[in-house]
Amino acid sequence: MTAAVIDxxxxxxxxxxxPPAKRRRNRPIDQPPRxxxxxxxxxxxxxxxxxxxxxLLFALREPGSDSLVPWPMTGQHFEKVWxxxxxxxxxxxxxxxxxxSMLMTMLVALSGGYALARFKFRLRMPFxxxxxxxxxxxxxxxxxxxxxxxxxxxxxxxLWSVIIAETVFQLPLxxxxxAGFIRNVPPSLEEAAWVDGCSRLRxxxxxxxxxxxxxxxxxxxxxxxHSWNHFLFALxxxxxxxxxxxxxxLNTLIGSDSVxxxxxxxxxxxxxxxxVLVFAFIQRWLITGFSAGAVKG
Amino acid sequence: MADAVKExxxxxxxxxxxxxxxxxxxxxxxxxxxxxxxxxxxxxxSVIYYSLQHYNVTKPxxxxxxxxxxxxxxxxxxxxxxxxxxxxxxxxFVEVSLxxxxxxxxxxxxxxxxxxxxxxxxxxxxxxxxxxxxxxxIWLLIYNPSTGINRYLADAGIGEYGxxxxxxxxxxxxxxxxxxxxxxxxxxxxxxxxDLQSVSKDLYEAASVDGASRVRQFWHITLPHLRDAIVxxxxxxxxxxxxxxxxxxxxxxxxxxxxxxxxxxxxxxxxIHGNEFGYASALTTVAFVxxxxxxxxxxxxxxxxxxxx
Numbered sequence: 001m002t003a004a005v006i007d008x009x010x011x012x013x014x015x016x017x018x019p020p021a022k023r024r025r026n027r028p029i030d031q032p033p034r035x036x037x038x039x040x041x042x043x044x045x046x047x048x049x050x051x052x053x054x055x056l057l058f059a060l061r062e063p064g065s066d067s068l069v070p071w072p073m074t075g076q077h078f079e080k081v082w083x084x085x086x087x088x089x090x091x092x093x094x095x096x097x098x099x100x101s102m103l104m105t106m107l108v109a110l111s112g113g114y115a116l117a118r119f120k121f122r123l124r125m126p127f128x129x130x131x132x133x134x135x136x137x138x139x140x141x142x143x144x145x146x147x148x149x150x151x152x153x154x155x156x157x158x159l160w161s162v163i164i165a166e167t168v169f170q171l172p173l174x175x176x177x178x179a180g181f182i183r184n185v186p187p188s189l190e191e192a193a194w195v196d197g198c199s200r201l202r203x204x205x206x207x208x209x210x211x212x213x214x215x216x217x218x219x220x221x222x223x224x225x226h227s228w229n230h231f232l233f234a235l236x237x238x239x240x241x242x243x244x245x246x247x248x249x250l251n252t253l254i255g256s257d258s259v260x261x262x263x264x265x266x267x268x269x270x271x272x273x274x275x276v277l278v279f280a281f282i283q284r285w286l287i288t289g290f291s292a293g294a295v296k297g
Numbered sequence: 298m299a300d301a302v303k304e305x306x307x308x309x310x311x312x313x314x315x316x317x318x319x320x321x322x323x324x325x326x327x328x329x330x331x332x333x334x335x336x337x338x339x340x341x342x343s344v345i346y347y348s349l350q351h352y353n354v355t356k357p358x359x360x361x362x363x364x365x366x367x368x369x370x371x372x373x374x375x376x377x378x379x380x381x382x383x384x385x386x387x388x389x390f391v392e393v394s395l396x397x398x399x400x401x402x403x404x405x406x407x408x409x410x411x412x413x414x415x416x417x418x419x420x421x422x423x424x425x426x427x428x429x430x431x432x433x434x435i436w437l438l439i440y441n442p443s444t445g446i447n448r449y450l451a452d453a454g455i456g457e458y459g460x461x462x463x464x465x466x467x468x469x470x471x472x473x474x475x476x477x478x479x480x481x482x483x484x485x486x487x488x489x490x491x492d493l494q495s496v497s498k499d500l501y502e503a504a505s506v507d508g509a510s511r512v513r514q515f516w517h518i519t520l521p522h523l524r525d526a527i528v529x530x531x532x533x534x535x536x537x538x539x540x541x542x543x544x545x546x547x548x549x550x551x552x553x554x555x556x557x558x559x560x561x562x563x564x565x566x567x568x569i570h571g572n573e574f575g576y577a578s579a580l581t582t583v584a585f586v587x588x589x590x591x592x593x594x595x596x597x598x599x600x601x602x603x604x605x606x
Contacts (some may be wrong), residue, residue: 032409032511032595034605041406041417046401048421054446059436066444108328115325127326134337135533136588140561144301144347145566146576147339168336171329190414200321205339229428231543236569245432251547255429261438268434273429279426283419 014097020160055272058265077266081253084198086265087270089242090249096230097245101166103175106225108167113178114204117149118187127228131172139169141237150237161237162245166227174219182208214285221282225275341375341585348582352575367579378554378580381563382587385539388559391533392477394395397527399478400485403521408493409485425483429543436476436548437463442570463549466556477544485530492526493519530593539588560584 059077070080081087102115142187147156155161185208193203209216231247238244247254250271253264305516351363371378407418424432462472496519502515504514512605542561545551551558551566558566561584567576 034411037406037409037411040402041421044403044406044421045417046480048424049441052423054400054439055435058444068449099444108332112326112329115322118324119325121319121322123323123326127330127474130333130338133589134333136585136592137337137341138538138561138581138588139583140540140565141579142337142340142344143565144574144581145343146336149336149340164332164336168332171332172446175329180565199397225426226398229426229543231428231430231432231547232565247428247543250430254434259437259445264434265438268431268438271431271434275426275428276423279423279588283422284415286422286487287494 023231048050052272055265055268058261059269061262063262072160077262078270080260081263081267081270084240085249085253085267087246087249087267088245089272090244090246091270093176093243093245094228094245097162097166097234098224098274100159101170101221101227102224104163104167105170107221109171109174109178109217109219112171112175113182115180119180128176131176134172139165140232143232146233147236156237157240157243159238159243162227162233165233166223166230170223170226174223177219178212179213180213185211214288217282217285221278221286224278228275303334311443319545331413343417344581344585346579347533347575348364350575350578352578353572354574355572363575368575368583371579371583376557377558377563381558381560383562384557385559388474389538391474392481392538393531394479395478396475396485396534397531399482401489401527403482403486403490403492407490420485422483424480425487427480429480429541430489430547432480432544433547434477437470438480439471460506464553466553469553469556476548477538479488481534481538488526488530489523492523496522509554524599528596532573533597535595536588536592 018100020159032101034227057068057070059074061067062072063076075195115121116128116233126150150156150161155164189207190200190203194200195208198206229247231251234245235251239246246267250267253267255262345401348367349363349365351366351546352361353360388485403421407414407421427435430531438444440462442448442459442464447460447462448458462468490547500518501514504518508604509517540561542559542565545557545559545562546565549557564577564580564584567573571577
């Protein structure tokens with residue numbers, strides 16, 4: 001074992017409590033041989049990518065062809081799902097649901113998370129406990145009472161039923177995560193701003209919020225992806241065709257008597273594109289976001 | 298600096314951030330608290346209430362207090378209950394343990410430095426963003442008996458034409474397991490990788506100076522450090538895999554012949570499609586108690602948050 005590969009210049013005497021926004025480059029000392037990295041990684045990449053490729057293949061290939069390359073390429077499947085199968089409406093509805101529940105989750109979780117991270121108050125522990133316990137309550141199993149509540153509130157067939165339900169079931173985890181991120185911001189930063197005459201709110205907005213960015217991105221993207229993807233609430237609370245979301249639209253394609261594989265694949269691509277884009281954009285922050293205090297918190 | 302602060306104490310002083318009213322934390326948690334009371338606590342209580350009722354919209358003449366009838370029926374008269382419970386247990390155990398092993402391996406690999414790491418990370422993690430229904434869509438295309446992957450394998454001389462993984466009771470379980478693994482592994486890998494990055498490098502340095510092999514370093518440094526993250530993500534994932542209905546609902550519909558019906562799927566079938574709200578609520582209550590019991594047991598056995606590190 002040669003220990004000579006260590007380069008000691010990385011991170012010169014790391015600053016005491018590093019601000020959470022700073023990313024660290026990890027460099028294990030004893031590197032394994034290359035093939036031990038690339039062989040398993042390559043195999044796993046195949047397992048990950050072949051299914052995506054398969055979907056694209058069916059979405060782009062002309063009907064009746066059985067070539068393994070989507071050539072000649074056709075856009076007719078996309079045209080069909082978008083214009084005839086109502087995916088234009090589903091897409092918009094899913095966007096509404098995803099963005100609205102993401103914003104609501106972030107706002108409510110930020111406020112609650114701040115209270116949990118910065119105050120000692122009597123209901124703090126019971127509230128934390130309730131958050132943890134709510135993780136074990138199966139959302140899928142509460143469909144019946146939720147259905148009745150939304151019926152009473154006259155929100156069935158309104159996107160708000162789904163937005164509220166998604167937000168509520170995102171909240172506990174988001175709040176725990178955000179409280180963890182806020183705890184990582186040294187309180188002295190805020191206190192300094194108060195001394196300078198800032199109100200609590202201004203100090204929070206000007207000092208703490210910018211430092212929370214990676215964490216907020218992680219939580220927000222989680223919320224968006226989750227509500228974009230979630231199927232059961234939309235299936236149960238939205239009956240009108242023009243109110244449904246993409247997962248429900250996909251399910252109707254799966255369920256139709258003669259499954260049109262081209263249309264199904266094209267619908268799948270439409271469902272995948274926004275979330276995969278969001279993910280590609282945020283995946284770097286995702287890791288830092290979590291390591292910033294979530295798992296340890 | 299201190300002088301400047303003193304000078305600023307003008308008479309009509311705004312309330313400064315430091316001295317906020319005692320009600321502030323309660324105001325801050327109020328939105329979250331109210332939402333959770335209304336849409337988690339209240340529904341949960343009504344589930345328990347309904348579980349003691351005969352409640353079927355299509356048979357209103359039977360409505361009314363049922364006592365423990367629903368529960369008696371679940372444990373003594375309902376053959377499906379035990380089947381679905383058994384399948385749920387098998388599903389959760391197989392899924393979570395495989396996801397943990399692969400996720401850990403993947404995180405360890407991605408944590409190394411190598412050329413193209415950023416791209417590889419983005420690619421292998423991408424199924425995380427994909428929904429249960431989309432996973433079903435993709436794997437339905439792959440498993441399709443006439444145009445799926447098996448057809449091309451058959452062309453190459455492996456297997457035979459026209460077999461359908463999802464229609465055969467012998468293969469449907471593993472077909473579903475693989476589909477769910479595809480998007481479940483990144484979840485573990487992401488959480489474990491996040492925690493891996495916080496392991497102090499000095500520890501490895503010291504260990505490798507002392508001549509500890511990489512395998513030993515893994516067992517004595519990495520794994521103990523990851524313990525809490527592993528315990529927590531395993532628990533969350535297990536609860537999630539138990540509760541999640543999307544994938545099996547759309548991939549197999551619980552079939553063939555009820556072979557892949559989990560308990561939540563069974564609840565959805567009796568409650569929503571069968572209108573047996575009372576009975577479905579009793580099933581829900583049982584599922585919740587089982588879940589809570591298993592979670593507590595798991596946290597106890599794994600000594601979560603234990604002092605040794």
